[in-house]
Amino acid sequence: MNLLAVGIAAGLAALGASIGIGLIVSRTVEGVSRQPEARGPLMSIMFIGIGVVEAVPIIAIVISFMLMFMF
Amino acid sequence: MEHGSPLFELELFGLPIIFELSTVLMVVISSLVTFLIFALMARNIAVRPTGRVQIALEILVNFVRGMITGNMSWAQGGKFHFLALTLITYIFVANFIGIPFMFAAPDEASTLWWKSPTADPTITLTLAALMIIMTHYYGVQERGMGDYVKSYFEPTWWMAPLKFLEEFTYNLTLGLRLYGNVYAGEILLTLLVTLVMSGSIIATLGFIPMVVWQAFKVFISGIQAFIFVMLTMVYISHKISADH
Numbered sequence: 001m002n003l004l005a006v007g008i009a010a011g012l013a014a015l016g017a018s019i020g021i022g023l024i025v026s027r028t029v030e031g032v033s034r035q036p037e038a039r040g041p042l043m044s045i046m047f048i049g050i051g052v053v054e055a056v057p058i059i060a061i062v063i064s065f066m067l068m069f070m071f
Numbered sequence: 072m073e074h075g076s077p078l079f080e081l082e083l084f085g086l087p088i089i090f091e092l093s094t095v096l097m098v099v100i101s102s103l104v105t106f107l108i109f110a111l112m113a114r115n116i117a118v119r120p121t122g123r124v125q126i127a128l129e130i131l132v133n134f135v136r137g138m139i140t141g142n143m144s145w146a147q148g149g150k151f152h153f154l155a156l157t158l159i160t161y162i163f164v165a166n167f168i169g170i171p172f173m174f175a176a177p178d179e180a181s182t183l184w185w186k187s188p189t190a191d192p193t194i195t196l197t198l199a200a201l202m203i204i205m206t207h208y209y210g211v212q213e214r215g216m217g218d219y220v221k222s223y224f225e226p227t228w229w230m231a232p233l234k235f236l237e238e239f240t241y242n243l244t245l246g247l248r249l250y251g252n253v254y255a256g257e258i259l260l261t262l263l264v265t266l267v268m269s270g271s272i273i274a275t276l277g278f279i280p281m282v283v284w285q286a287f288k289v290f291i292s293g294i295q296a297f298i299f300v301m302l303t304m305v306y307i308s309h310k311i312s313a314d315h
Contacts, residue, residue, distance in 0.1 A: 044141060044301065051298035055244035058251030062192075065254070 002067050009064040013057035020053040074261075075180030097188040101165040108160065135159060138301055143308040147213065151307060159300045162198075165189045166253050166292030170260075170285055190254045192246065199246035202303045203238060210310030222310075245302060252295050256288045 028046040032039050077092040112128045120126055135156045139148040169187030176182040188194050211219045223234045263284065266277040 041141065044138070047294065047298060048301055048305065051248065051302060052244075054252075055248045058248050058255075059244070061255055062247060062251050065258070 006064040006068045009060050009067070013060035013064075017054060017057035021050055024049045024053065074175055074183035075178075077182050077184070091191065091193070093182075093184045093186060094188050094191045094194060096184065097165075097168065097186060098194065101161065101168050101188055104164050104168070105157070105161045108164070131160075132156060135300070138297075139304055142304045143312055147311055148304070148308070151304065155300050155304060158303070159296045162189065162249070162296035162299055163292055165194075166249075166295060167289065169253070169257055170288050170292070173257075173260075187253050187257060189249055190257050192250045192254075195250040195253075196242070196246035198249075198299075199242050202245065203242045203306065206303075206306045206310045207238075209307060213311040219310075241302075241306060245299065249295050249299055252291055256284070256291060259284060260288070 024046055028042050031042050079090040079092050081088045081090065109128075112124050116125050116128075120129065132152075136145075136152060139145070139151060139155060142148065165188050167187075169185070169190060172185070173183065174185035176184055207219075210222075214222075223231045260281065263277055263281040266274050267281065
């Protein structure tokens, strides 16, 4: 039962994270193609955004590790 | 494949304090590696650079400088230059050090001795807490106690509980992001090693995804070190600049 919960948690976390990061990167590519000279600042903003988005699924992954190994 | 961890328990005022000895060992080793990298790279620096080593060091220093100037003015942020430089190198080394190989002692619990120190939540949450406490210190020092307290009640007073809670969220996400990335990577590496060692001929092909994953993990190590330092600088600039 725990393994099922781990699978669901990790899968949903991966789904949400990939959608979110995909949106961020696609908008960054759009911005760079409109304004190629703004590539440097846009890239660093993109990485900050990815970092912020990624924190939530990573917490879900940590919780699924806890479910797998501790209970 | 389960690994035991070498624990050392210390009784202090009736409270048990548990040290994980492998983490302590790896923190010392990665600090030494970071020190040696800079000591060897900066051994003979000249005004006119002669070798590639100094060029590489200058690129790194300028990169960190660019990260700071992207967030705050150099007059305010210049004093965080060496902090950011040390932090980004240390976290990168600490993430990287568990990738090439691992060492588990050949006892019955297969105690894990060589790993990334950042694959331990204690280390990453401590680093994050240190950084967050430092942002508060510099916030008070740069803006004064009155402005620092007032910044919690901007733009309206009922934002204060949320802003107070936000500081703990910063700490939690900053630490757990680094821990989760490194630990998940190490778990996947362990699983792939178990697959390769499982004995069947076809499973030996598992070394191909292992090499690919190791290369990707080097990339992740760099990105995570970058994000940790970048977010630390963003939080510092939120605290010390008056326009927020």
